[in-house]
Amino acid sequence: MGLIQEVNQLNSKIKFSIILDENPNAYINERKILFITTGLLKYIPNYEALIGVLAHEVGHLENYHITKRIKSISNLRSINKLSTLSVIAASIMANNSDFLVQSMITNQMGIQNYYSSFSREQEREADIFAAQTLNQLHISPEPLKKFLKILEKESFQKGLTEEDYKFSSHPVYKERFDILENESINQKYKSDQKFSDQFFFIKAKLFGFTENDGNELNKYLKNDYYEYANSIILARKGELKKSLIILNNLINKYPKNIFLMETKADLLIPHGYTEEAMRFYQKVYDKDKNNHHIKKTMFEIEYERIEKKHNKFPQEFFYDYSDLLMIFENNIMLHNKLRKIALLLEKNEWVNFIDTNTYFNDISNKEVLKILNNILITSQDKKLINFTKKKIKLIPNE
Template sequence: MLRRIITLTAIFLVALPSTVFAQGRSFIRDTEIEETLHLYAEPIFKAAGLDPRGVSVYIISDASLNAFVAGGQKLFINTGLLLKAQTPEQVMGVIAHETGHIAGGHLSRVHDQLRNASAISILSTIVGVAAGVAAGRADVGTAAVLGGQNVAERNFLAYSRTQESSADQAGVNFLTEAGITSRGLMEFMETLEGQELLSTARQDPYLRSHPLTTERVDFLENYVANSSLKTTKVDPALYERHDRMRAKLYAFTNHIRNTLRVYPETDTSISGRYARAIAYYRDSQIDPAMKIIDGLIAEEPENAYFAELKGQVLLEFGKATEAAPPLRKAVELSKGAPLIRLLLAHALIESSDSAALPEAKENLLGVLAVERSNTSAWRFRAIIENRLGNEGEASLSQAEYSLLTGDREAAKYHAVQADRKLEKGTATWQRAQDIIRATDPEDGKDKDKDKPK
């Protein structure tokens, strides 16, 4: 069925082949979690003089505690860190520290390490995987480093103790400038301090790539003790968002038995009910899942993510027509969040209602206006354009999809088909020409190599 083309849940699990991640890790895309992390990070990035739109944050589905920056202004955070962080301030502290590495230019050391072949491989993997996440697929990036070459990874991503201290100092300054306590960063480092006596294999990856010293912990403790913000807490709404984020992540990444143990029926909080609804849904128990979701929607009718989850459950269980109304509501409430618009378009296509195709196309155009490299959007658009009888647009969309997924031969084939069907001189026709040139086997070769010297 069409809905099996990609794995779509309220959380998008962008699975990587086992050859890429030996431990079967994957990336996660979810509007609610991404928005929560954006709220955490934006004031810190601004305090550091960085454009929040220029820093990309990626979520790795990995239970270990880790976060790192690489490949430019790209911040990677493990789900294990988000699940273990008890407060928003702890995540903010880690973000501030990692921002210290970016602002301090510590990534410039990469240029020296690029002389090493393994470093080149690692950097290409980081960039490739980042492209895959942005595209909504993992197979865009094809290198195999982060999971399989652990030693090279640690060497490449490891910072010196001097750089770590510098990032700490920058991080607390950014937090203070943003009006956020550094207590969370201190608590995070104190948690890691207890692992120093463990064998390397038992330590969290964060400690292995970010050397911890007593002096660093002492610095943070002294800074917090003398800070006017030491007892300050962020907006209570962020605490609620944090609890919901953790509940959602836990339910999506654990077996239902574990979820019901951590979030038992006696837990009547919204986070507890949210986790149980997801657990039942993932266990194919649709009736109890829908009962909880409907209760959550009744309690918070303006919550886009509850409406999104309802639509997702209905879609996954073959009720695409019924899924469309809650997903339309979710799109409205989220102010057109791309991933939710993509999900709505998916439901409209799945409904097999030809009258719904223009609406589906409109939503996909909205997705591509924000995320032009979203391969799923191009794949769905190719289907819609074909059903609408727009053969040229269908071929061009398929060419875009093939180009993004690395199939240059298919991209050229479909671009040539688009060239024949589109009106010459139009923007879409010109784009087909661009793809044809980009996939030319001779493209990129040194045209002057045979010229006489």
């Protein structure tokens, strides 16, 4: 994603969230969170195609499509029944407008065609943005076209026809191929083996944790990537010894790939080897301080250990992990645990800060700003003040 933002000189900070969903999809919302389904990561052919898909979603953000869509809904309110409007609005707010294809709404045709036409133009703009980004990165459009063909085949296998796409937000596939073809420039394309390895190891890990049959892996993974996914499946089936033999061989073969060591820790935890897992997590985190997933996992393990032992959380423990509040904004269980620690440590200002999370609490932006500004006036806690300033900048005007 950094490459996409760099070549387009974008200042937007975009966060990722992976959703367990077999349908290949990606979408971005007004909070600049890019949602990627496991289905997309599993079935997309290579990293070049993935970059194309992500660039398409960033194109929606950079062209202010989400804002325009919300305004469009407001304009339609006077000429549409509330029930139909609610379905379309829900689709837009989730940025998953293909919901209209799945639900096949048949009433209010004029409004649906207005909506489809409006969003199709935005999809065209996003496709053009993606194609131009691939050009700037010297990446061939062929992998993305290959993935679109996979989606096209899947759509028609599900029974969708060209006629159905009158109700879809996306242009028909031929039009999308034409956009990629017309926007591509004659140049020497690049391929990065390091990116490719990372992509296939991530893909293999997803297969390992979401599939139960190793025989199915041959369709999508080869060689070491297959072995990696199979080692995870074996551990999930209770065959930890066989799993670790395969995984240790891969770790020795790819000593710089700390992703494999992280997986070893992941596999040890369900089998009761918590201390060993923590040592591996710490090794990985020491090499990559931006691995927020590992930090969250380490917090969960330590939290459970302290809670079972004496329920007395050191102040340092809270401060070490408090940044997770900003990183995992929509994780209610994580926020509740950190809130509990703040209460036990009598850190009322932190409790107030945590309670301003609009994901979980029915609170207006006006009230949130009032609480946050009060924290800035009264608090002497430098870390809390820093977080508060960052959060104020993220709050949209009502």
